[in-house]
Amino acid sequence: MAISTDDRVREVSGTAGGSLLSQPRWLQSNSASRTAALLVLGLVLAFLSVYPLSMLLYGSLHSTPPGMAGTFNLDGYQDVLTRQSLVTLANTIGISLAKTVPSVVLAVLLAWILARTDTPFRGTLEVLVTLPFFIPPILTAMAWGMLGNPQVGLLNQLYQWITGSSDSPINVYSYGGVVWHMMQYSVPFLFLLIVDAFRAMDPGLEEAARMCGASRWRTFRTVTLQLMLPALTSGAILSFIRGIENFESPLFFGTPAGIHVITTEIYDSINQRSPPQYQYATAASFVIMALMFLIVLLQWRLLRGRSFVAVSGKGYSPGVIKLGRWRWVTFGFCVLFFVATVLLPVGQLLIGSFFKFFGFYEWEMLTLDHYREVFGSSEFWRGFGNTMLLGLTGATLTMVLGGAVAYVSVRTKWRGRALIDAMAWLPWMMPGIVLGVGFLWGFALLPHAIPIYGTIWALLLAYLSLGTPLSVRVMSSAYAQLSYDLEECSRVHGASWLQTMWRIMLALAWPSFAVGWVLVFFGIMRELSASVLLYSVGSEVLSVVLLKLWANGNAEQVSVIGLLMMLLVVLFRWLQLKMLKRVVR
Amino acid sequence: MSNVVLEKVSRNFGDFAAVSNVDLRVNEGEFVTLLGPSGCGKTTTLRMVAGLEQNSGGRISIGNDIVSDAARGIFVPSERRRLGMVFQSYAIWPHMTVFENVAYPLRVRRRPNAEIQQAVAKTLRLVEMEGFAQRPAPALSGGQQQRVAIARALVFEPKVLLLDEPLSNLDTKLRLQMGDEFRAIQKRLGMTTLYVTHDQSEAMSLSDRVVVMDRGRIQQIGAPEEIYRFPANRTVAAFFGTPNLLDAQVTGCSRINGRRVRLEVVGRGWRGPCEAANEVQPGQSVTVMVRPEDARIASANVTNAEQGLRWFGRVTHTTFRGATRSIIVQTETGEFNVDASAINNYAIGDDVTVVVPRQVAWAVPNPNELKS
Numbered sequence: 001m002a003i004s005t006d007d008r009v010r011e012v013s014g015t016a017g018g019s020l021l022s023q024p025r026w027l028q029s030n031s032a033s034r035t036a037a038l039l040v041l042g043l044v045l046a047f048l049s050v051y052p053l054s055m056l057l058y059g060s061l062h063s064t065p066p067g068m069a070g071t072f073n074l075d076g077y078q079d080v081l082t083r084q085s086l087v088t089l090a091n092t093i094g095i096s097l098a099k100t101v102p103s104v105v106l107a108v109l110l111a112w113i114l115a116r117t118d119t120p121f122r123g124t125l126e127v128l129v130t131l132p133f134f135i136p137p138i139l140t141a142m143a144w145g146m147l148g149n150p151q152v153g154l155l156n157q158l159y160q161w162i163t164g165s166s167d168s169p170i171n172v173y174s175y176g177g178v179v180w181h182m183m184q185y186s187v188p189f190l191f192l193l194i195v196d197a198f199r200a201m202d203p204g205l206e207e208a209a210r211m212c213g214a215s216r217w218r219t220f221r222t223v224t225l226q227l228m229l230p231a232l233t234s235g236a237i238l239s240f241i242r243g244i245e246n247f248e249s250p251l252f253f254g255t256p257a258g259i260h261v262i263t264t265e266i267y268d269s270i271n272q273r274s275p276p277q278y279q280y281a282t283a284a285s286f287v288i289m290a291l292m293f294l295i296v297l298l299q300w301r302l303l304r305g306r307s308f309v310a311v312s313g314k315g316y317s318p319g320v321i322k323l324g325r326w327r328w329v330t331f332g333f334c335v336l337f338f339v340a341t342v343l344l345p346v347g348q349l350l351i352g353s354f355f356k357f358f359g360f361y362e363w364e365m366l367t368l369d370h371y372r373e374v375f376g377s378s379e380f381w382r383g384f385g386n387t388m389l390l391g392l393t394g395a396t397l398t399m400v401l402g403g404a405v406a407y408v409s410v411r412t413k414w415r416g417r418a419l420i421d422a423m424a425w426l427p428w429m430m431p432g433i434v435l436g437v438g439f440l441w442g443f444a445l446l447p448h449a450i451p452i453y454g455t456i457w458a459l460l461l462a463y464l465s466l467g468t469p470l471s472v473r474v475m476s477s478a479y480a481q482l483s484y485d486l487e488e489c490s491r492v493h494g495a496s497w498l499q500t501m502w503r504i505m506l507a508l509a510w511p512s513f514a515v516g517w518v519l520v521f522f523g524i525m526r527e528l529s530a531s532v533l534l535y536s537v538g539s540e541v542l543s544v545v546l547l548k549l550w551a552n553g554n555a556e557q558v559s560v561i562g563l564l565m566m567l568l569v570v571l572f573r574w575l576q577l578k579m580l581k582r583v584v585r
Numbered sequence: 586m587s588n589v590v591l592e593k594v595s596r597n598f599g600d601f602a603a604v605s606n607v608d609l610r611v612n613e614g615e616f617v618t619l620l621g622p623s624g625c626g627k628t629t630t631l632r633m634v635a636g637l638e639q640n641s642g643g644r645i646s647i648g649n650d651i652v653s654d655a656a657r658g659i660f661v662p663s664e665r666r667r668l669g670m671v672f673q674s675y676a677i678w679p680h681m682t683v684f685e686n687v688a689y690p691l692r693v694r695r696r697p698n699a700e701i702q703q704a705v706a707k708t709l710r711l712v713e714m715e716g717f718a719q720r721p722a723p724a725l726s727g728g729q730q731q732r733v734a735i736a737r738a739l740v741f742e743p744k745v746l747l748l749d750e751p752l753s754n755l756d757t758k759l760r761l762q763m764g765d766e767f768r769a770i771q772k773r774l775g776m777t778t779l780y781v782t783h784d785q786s787e788a789m790s791l792s793d794r795v796v797v798m799d800r801g802r803i804q805q806i807g808a809p810e811e812i813y814r815f816p817a818n819r820t821v822a823a824f825f826g827t828p829n830l831l832d833a834q835v836t837g838c839s840r841i842n843g844r845r846v847r848l849e850v851v852g853r854g855w856r857g858p859c860e861a862a863n864e865v866q867p868g869q870s871v872t873v874m875v876r877p878e879d880a881r882i883a884s885a886n887v888t889n890a891e892q893g894l895r896w897f898g899r900v901t902h903t904t905f906r907g908a909t910r911s912i913i914v915q916t917e918t919g920e921f922n923v924d925a926s927a928i929n930n931y932a933i934g935d936d937v938t939v940v941v942p943r944q945v946a947w948a949v950p951n952p953n954e955l956k957s
Binding site for chain 2 (some may be wrong): 483485486488489490491492493494495496499503504507508
């Protein structure tokens with residue numbers, strides 16, 4: 001009570017009128033510090049997204065590799081406009097379409113089985129069915145490379161052993177192989193996107209249709225599916241985009257068979273050709289960015305005005321369909337999916353790691369040598385250390401950055417927040433390999449006083465950029481769920497802005513923070529396409545180590561390392577599920 | 586405890602004036618309610634007092650301190666206004682226990698732990714929640730959450746208590762009970778209170794004074810009974826219940842005392858005396874308000890109602906409502922609502938007389954007349 005008016009009354013600058021008044025007063029903390037914070041955030045994001053993107057444009061017009069004097073011309077784009085490139089483009093789109101359509105069907109089926117039927121052990125099945133999404137694709141790619149090898153693949157051996165013939169029906173080094181490997185990721189990915197829409201649907205909407213005289217099938221067709229359509233469409237488009245960005249599947253199964261897509265084409269022209277064709281690769285990267293942009297525009301147009309009416313966030317218990325004896329069929333279907341996508345590849349890795357030579361499975365060939373070699377190799381430990389270091393710091397920094405961006409764009413009405421949001425979202429359109437090319441140019445053109453290229457920081461920055469869109473999404477939805485009252489109430493009762501942030505907002509959002517952290521960590525652990533362009537000796541990560549071993553034909557050590565990574569995946573997924581349970585409460 | 590003074594307070598969102606020129610003085614220890622339909626600016630007014638919204642014009646003082654003055658660019662942020670507030674959603678922080686929720690205002694003020702323990706225990710006792718201190722906040726019912734929110738708002742003995750529709754999320758029975766309990770606590774502590782609601786009966790039963798707002802402006806300030814019985818204009822009259830509002834012309838005017846005048850009015854098919862607050866020139870038109878419960882139904886041929894007003898008509902509709910029976914009588918001026926005792930049983934088609942004493946027929950100026 002004894003405080004004088006002077007230190008309780010704060011003068012507000014005379015210009016604070018007009019438009020600034022259209023926001024809750026307490027958000028306009030301190031005008032100067034707010035501008036500074038926005039500026040820093042904007043600069044960081046600009047460096048992470050706008051800079052590599054503009055470097056792509058620069059590099060696509062530049063006649064020599066990064067860091068060398070050259071002239072500017074359009075040769076890169078001319079090379080892109082050849083027949084060969086058009087075939088590559090057609091391949092890219094065709095393969096992505098070919099995997100999206102069956103993936104959507106399978107994902108809808110799985111989502112319906114696990115969310116709307118009385119199939120036994122649904123909870124466990126859901127965890128198992130979504131697991132492939134979290135396994136680094138390079139692992140399953142290598143495992144399938146062994147399983148489906150036309151000469152010595154385990155599946156072909158099994159087939160020959162059973163039928164007695166000498167045919168090898170399965171060859172993963174084909175279009176089919178590329179599509180099948182992509183599907184192992186896109187099915188659980190789509191499933192995760194749409195299952196909540198299935199689950200959160202108000203059963204009243206369906207019951208109303210039944211009361212109006214519609215049959216079960218007609219209700220499904222005219223109500224359930226229609227309500228799911230926005231979620232399905234956006235999921236399918238996302239999956240299609242991911243298909244175009246995909247690097248591992250075409251690299252492992254397409255390139256050996258002479259099937260080229262745009263990502264492997266970019267990789268090959270930088271890493272496999274002599275001299276490297278930087279200008280062509282960069283021009284191709286820029287073209288793929290433009291393509292992505294068009295697809296995203298299309299998605300916006302398609303989904304405009306359609307809302308997820310059915311998803312209310314309230315905990316409904318949707319009508320569960322009693323399947324009777326059929327529930328064991330649906331159960332078997334889910335198990336089969338798990339076996340094909342997880343058990344087979346992991347089993348192959350396990351077998352491969354204990355036999356002397358891949359492909360020759362005899363009792364006397366059993367050995368632990370590969371484990372000894374891997375654990376004795378400094379290269380493995382360096383890769384492991386780098387992956388862990390990058391994973392831990394990268395995930396933490398990404399989530400902090402995402403949390404800040406999300407706060408600005410969701411909780412404030414600051415001017416410039418739309419720009420911040422857009423910049424953070426930009427890398428979402430960039431395939432890892434394209435971002436890698438952009439950073440390659442970006443780092444080379446930095447002043448010599450900032451030597452990033454060739455260090456581990458180059459990878460860290462690329463991971464930050466790739467992970468930010470995800471972290472912003474996770475944190476945005478976390479903030480959006482917190483009512484403004486919770487924040488305002490704290491301010492009225494005497495807490496400053498900082499105290500409120502720390503004690504209320506962060507305390508409430510931290511479970512989402514942790515869940516997002518694990519997701520970003522997974523992303524870093526599996527990242528290959530940007531890493532393979534940006535690593536240098538000393539800064540290899542595990543996925544790069546694996547790729548090198550594989551290229552040298554060392555499938556046995558690959559299996560050992562793959563198994564260790566699998567262990568990490570299962571451990572982190574388990575941690576994440578535990579945390580998710582606490583979020584849901 | 587302090588008073589709260591609002592002087593010419595306004596709030597514009599672009600061209601839209603959410604609140605315009607609000608003048609209000611809440612005295613120490615007084616319970617004042619801001620009442621009005623949704624969108625009338627009552628919540629915005631409360632939020633401006635709380636400092637969650639900045640007034641674009643005018644001045645707000647709490648106690649002896651000016652907390653906001655648009656003209657001089659003064660603005661004290663919320664956390665330094667020493668207020669307690671109960672939000673419509675209660676805003677109970679779900680990651681804290683009941684104890685920690687209530688202790689929060691003291692913790693951010695860095696009070697010693699012993700004091701916190703004592704103050705929280707005392708306040709929880711006040712709202713009868715002492716047994717729930719260690720409960721996690723999400724495990725509370727609506728009524729319990731509301732008690733915790735009140736405890737949190739009271740715990741550091743704020744200068745003023747602000748409540749934003751605190752009872753609207755409770756069911757009817759609990760709403761009445763919590764309202765009474767809250768009023769008792771407020772009286773006991775003598776806390777200056779500003780309360781926002783859209784519920785007229787809540788406003789009537791809790792407040793010392795009611796401020797009726799509409800379209801961002803104050804329509805009337807007064808004790809609940811005054812506002813109910815002697816509304817200042819048609820808007821206020823129509824806001825409470827379903828009164829009969831009858832157009833009439835003034836033929837005579839005489840002052841009864843300092844606060845009332847007697848008017849002689851004539852309408853379509855009826856004439857007689859009524860009362861009003863101010864003199865009205867003969868020939869001007871007014872709206873006469875008669876509350877359904879103040880009207881009485883008599884048989885068709887009543888003649889000795891010299892002191893009041895009479896309408897002849899026919900019963901067209903009756904509804905049994907438990908305590909009362911609502912009767913609609915078709916008269917020459919239109920339908921007339923009467924709430925009669927449920928024992929009365931007039932049949933549809935009966936010819937009746939509606940009788941209204943002069944004292945309960947209240948005339949308010951017509952908005953059209955005010956303009957000219």
